[in-house]
Amino acid sequence: MRTNILITGASSGLGAEMARQFAAKGHHLALTARRLERLEALREEILAAHPDIEVVVYQLDVNDHDQVFATVTQAIGDLGGLDRVIVNAGLGKGGRIGTGKFHANKETAETNFIAAMAQCEAAMEHFYERKAGHLVVISSVSAMRGMPSSMAAYAATKAGIAHLAEGIRMDLVGRSGLDITVTTIYPGYIASEMNEKVEQEQKLMVDTETGVRAMVKAIDKEVDNAAVPAWPWLPLGQVLKHAPRGIARKLI
Numbered sequence: 001m002r003t004n005i006l007i008t009g010a011s012s013g014l015g016a017e018m019a020r021q022f023a024a025k026g027h028h029l030a031l032t033a034r035r036l037e038r039l040e041a042l043r044e045e046i047l048a049a050h051p052d053i054e055v056v057v058y059q060l061d062v063n064d065h066d067q068v069f070a071t072v073t074q075a076i077g078d079l080g081g082l083d084r085v086i087v088n089a090g091l092g093k094g095g096r097i098g099t100g101k102f103h104a105n106k107e108t109a110e111t112n113f114i115a116a117m118a119q120c121e122a123a124m125e126h127f128y129e130r131k132a133g134h135l136v137v138i139s140s141v142s143a144m145r146g147m148p149s150s151m152a153a154y155a156a157t158k159a160g161i162a163h164l165a166e167g168i169r170m171d172l173v174g175r176s177g178l179d180i181t182v183t184t185i186y187p188g189y190i191a192s193e194m195n196e197k198v199e200q201e202q203k204l205m206v207d208t209e210t211g212v213r214a215m216v217k218a219i220d221k222e223v224d225n226a227a228v229p230a231w232p233w234l235p236l237g238q239v240l241k242h243a244p245r246g247i248a249r250k251l252i
Contacts (some may be wrong), residue, residue: 002026002028002053003008003082003083003084004027004081004083004084005022005028005029005030005083005084006029006030006072006085006086007022007030007031007086007088008032008060008062008086008087008089008119009032009062009089010032010033010039010042010088011031011033011034011035011039011042012035012038012192013151013192013222014088014138014190014192014208014211014212014215015031015033015086015088015089015186016038017208017212018044018216019042019055020045020046021209021213021216022216023046023049023053023055024050026050026052026053027053028053028054028055029046029053029055030055030057030075031055031056031058032058032062032089033059033204034060034061036057036059039058039059040057040082042057043055043057054079056075056078056079058071058075059073062089062111062116062119063110063111063114063115065114065118068119068122069121071122072085072119081130082126082133082166083132083133083134083146084133084134084136084220085119085122085133085135085136086136087116087123087135087136087137087138087161089111089119090111090112090157091107091154092108092154093107093108093150094152095149095150096148096150096152101150105152105153107219108154108157109153109156109157110215111161112154112157112161113157113160113170116136116137116157116161116164117161117164119205120135120137120164120165120168123135124168124180130209131177131178131179132179132180133180133181134180134182134183135160135180135183135220135224136183136184136185136219137161137164137165137182137184137185137202138178138184138185138187138215139159139161139184139186139187140155140158140164140167140186140187141183141184141233141236141237141240142158143158143159143186144186144237144238144241148249161184162186165183166184168182169182181222181227182224183219183222183223183225184222184225184226185219185228186225186227186228186229186233186237187211187215187233188206188227188229188232188233188236189205189206189208190205190208190210190212190215190228191206191211192208204232206229210229211228211229213230214228214229214230
């Protein structure tokens with residue numbers, strides 16, 4: 001079934017690859033990011049491969065909350081409604097708490113949580129109005145446990161949006177006449193522009209196309225929660241969550 005999908009943070013990395021893979025499935029796309037030239041290049045690439053779909057692009061800084069609502073409204077009008085909104089835009093910058101990196105951590109918190117909440121609000125207003133829709137929040141396996149050093153603020157924001165998504169799911173319990181689902185995706189180590197400069201062990205890293213294929217599969221199933229790729233992140237995520245702190249620290 002062809003649907004209209006909005007993806008934020010779609011100019012590179014996981015967002016751009018999700019756009020490619022959903023386009024290959026025949027879905028219409030609304031893509032947003034700060035870098036309009038990249039979006040336009042992606043649009044041309046996708047349309048060259050799939051000329052029978054519609055792709056609209058919008059320049060958007062998700063920290064401009066008024067513009068978030070305006071852009072979602074514009075996409076609704078341009079595509080005739082949205083069936084799925086994927087809250088993907090995010091930052092990975094930061095520093096160990098107590099080392100003078102407050103402003104970097106603050107920027108990550110504002111982008112990954114406050115701006116994500118604005119995106120969820122805009123999407124859910126539309127879904128409640130049409131009584132149907134699929135909200136997808138991209139969290140991280142780092143949300144399973146408080147993380148050390150430069151990951152501390154990032155992991156906290158990803159835990160926050162995962163809990164926000166669960167709160168939205170709770171709001172839907174027992175409400176008849178609504179065909180609305182909420183999915184939280186917890187990506188493991190998937191190669192992307194955000195992490196390409198990170199110096200870390202690469203054994204568990206998968207390439208972007210493979211990792212996003214697992215994300216798209218879980219999203220299409222409309223599950224509540226999914227750690228992807230399922231192996232090794234489904235079991236490893238639980239280890240991170242429940243293992244003694246010393247053991248969990250060695251796994252990071």
